[in-house]
Amino acid sequence: MKAARLVERRKPLEMTNLPDPVPGGGQVVIEVEAEGICRTDWNVWNGDWDWVGLVPALPLVMGHELGGTVVAVGPGVSAVRVGDRVTTPFHESCGRCGYCRTRRSNLCDAMEFLGLTHDGGYAQFATIRNADFNCITLPDSIDALSAAAIGCRYMTAFHAVTRQGRLAVGQWVAVHGAGGVGLSAVQIAAALGGRVIAVDLADGHQGPHRRRRRPGHRRPRGRLAGRVGRAVPAQGRSAGPGRPDQPGRARVRADTA
Numbered sequence: 353m354k355a356a357r358l359v360e361r362r363k364p365l366e367m368t369n370l371p372d373p374v375p376g377g378g379q380v381v382i383e384v385e386a387e388g389i390c391r392t393d394w395n396v397w398n399g400d401w402d403w404v405g406l407v408p409a410l411p412l413v414m415g416h417e418l419g420g421t422v423v424a425v426g427p428g429v430s431a432v433r434v435g436d437r438v439t440t441p442f443h444e445s446c447g448r449c450g451y452c453r454t455r456r457s458n459l460c461d462a463m464e465f466l467g468l469t470h471d472g473g474y475a476q477f478a479t480i481r482n483a484d485f486n487c488i489t490l491p492d493s494i495d496a497l498s499a500a501a502i503g504c505r506y507m508t509a510f511h512a513v514t515r516q517g518r519l520a521v522g523q524w525v526a527v528h529g530a531g532g533v534g535l536s537a538v539q540i541a542a543a544l545g546g547r548v549i550a551v552d553l554a555d556g557h558q559g560p561h562r563r564r565r566r567p568g569h570r571r572p573r574g575r576l577a578g579r580v581g582r583a584v585p586a587q588g589r590s591a592g593p594g595r596p597d598q599p600g601r602a603r604v605r606a607d608t609a
């Protein structure tokens with residue numbers, strides 16, 4: 353199969369031919385139809401994860417935002433079949449530990465990261481571990497490209513808005529950072545009945561509000577300088593796990609009105 357590999361940090365990826373993967377026990381192989389490029393990939397390429405002990409072994413096929421079709425099923429897999437259209441979380445969890453059993457698989461005791469601890473989706477095929485737990489069957493209305501675009505950032509934003517923010521109908525929500533995760537949080541919060549303000553200082557994230565600026569008017573500086581006061585369509589980059597103070601990262605705060 354063709355694959356783009358990270359061979360050396362901060363150097364261009366290498367296009368290469370690798371053996372087609374064969375699924376081991378509990379695994380499936382997906383033919384990748386769409387693969388997102390995430391800011392997390394940039395962090396991996398840059399070597400930013402050393403501080404949390406995630407130092408990938410190189411060469412590595414990055415990529416953790418994919419949609420595709422199952423083309424091979426390993427022994428012990430019962431819930432996924434050849435031909436299933438699927439996506440996966442960016443972390444692959446065991447499905448058995450206390451966290452996984454209480455629907456907090458993002459904290460799994462035996463976590464693997466697709467495209468970080470093993471090869472991911474910058475290739476024609478990708479192997480998914482513990483497939484019965486980690487493969488998510490796509491409905492007919494979600495194509496592979498959409499699945500690749502929403503998997504990483506929507507699940508991050510969903511937990512931020514629901515589990516952490518505990519948004520209730522009618523509450524005001526300030527979403528700081530209108531990138532991929534932030535705009536997903538805007539959409540999810542709006543869908544759950546929140547009153548949403550997106551805050552961003554980046555010119556490209558401000559949309560019509562910025563274009564309405566009066567001639568000669570200087571953009572104010574400060575925390576609300578980029579206030580967008582309405583829900584805006586999701587677009588732009590996605591972001592995975594990172595430091596809370598990292599530029600461009602979304603933070604969500606829900607306050608009682």
Ligand SMILES: [Zn+2]
Nearest residue numbers: 390504591592
């Ligand atoms: Zn991602």
Ligand SMILES: [Zn+2]
Nearest residue numbers: 446449452460
């Ligand atoms: Zn687990």
